Amino acid sequence: MSQTLEQIISTHAGKPDELLMVAEQLMDRYRAIPTSALPLMQQQLGLTATEIQSVLSFYHYPVTDVPIKCHVEVCRALSCHLKSADAVLRHLCDALDAIPDQVTKDGRLLIARVDCLSDCERAPAVHINGEHVAATDLDALVKRIQAALA
Numbered sequence: 001m002s003q004t005l006e007q008i009i010s011t012h013a014g015k016p017d018e019l020l021m022v023a024e025q026l027m028d029r030y031r032a033i034p035t036s037a038l039p040l041m042q043q044q045l046g047l048t049a050t051e052i053q054s055v056l057s058f059y060h061y062p063v064t065d066v067p068i069k070c071h072v073e074v075c076r077a078l079s080c081h082l083k084s085a086d087a088v089l090r091h092l093c094d095a096l097d098a099i100p101d102q103v104t105k106d107g108r109l110l111i112a113r114v115d116c117l118s119d120c121e122r123a124p125a126v127h128i129n130g131e132h133v134a135a136t137d138l139d140a141l142v143k144r145i146q147a148a149l150a
C-alpha cells in the first residue's frame with residue numbers, strides 16, 4: 001500500500017537535510033509536489049518556505065495539484081550533453097508543444113532538464129515517469145510519451 005502525503009513527510013520529521021529525499025518520494029508517488037505538502041514540509045522538517053522552494057525549483061520539481069500524467073526527465077549533465085541531450089530535449093519539446101521545465105497548459109506533461117540521472121552509460125539519459133527509455137529513435141520516444149499521456 002502506498003504511503004500518504006502525511007506519512008511520507010512525517011517519516012523525515014526533524015530532519016531538514018532529508019528534504020530532497022522527501023521531494024523524491026513525493027515525486028515518485030504523485031509525479032509532482034502537491035501544494036498541501038508545502039506547509040507540512042515546513043512544519044515537519046523545520047525549514048522555511050524559501051528554503052523548500054529553492055530546492056524544489058533547482059530540481060525542477062513541479063508544485064501543483066493537477067495530476068501530471070507524464071514526467072519526462074532529460075539529463076543535461078556532461079556525459080549526456082556530449083551525446084546530444086540538447087537535441088533530444090529540443091525534439092521532444094517541439095514535437096509535444098512543451099517548454100522545458102514548465103508543466104504544459106493542460107497540466108499533463110512536464111519535460112524537465114535535470115542533472116545526472118545516474119544513467120551515464122546510456123547517455124543521453126531520458127526517464128519517463130522514473131523509468132529509463134532509450135533516446136536513440138526520437139520519433140519512437142515521442143510516441144512513447146504520447147502513449148503515456150493517453
Ligand code: FES
Pocket residue numbers: 075076077078079080081115116117118119120121123124125
Ligand atoms: S550525465 Fe547524464 S545520466 Fe549521468
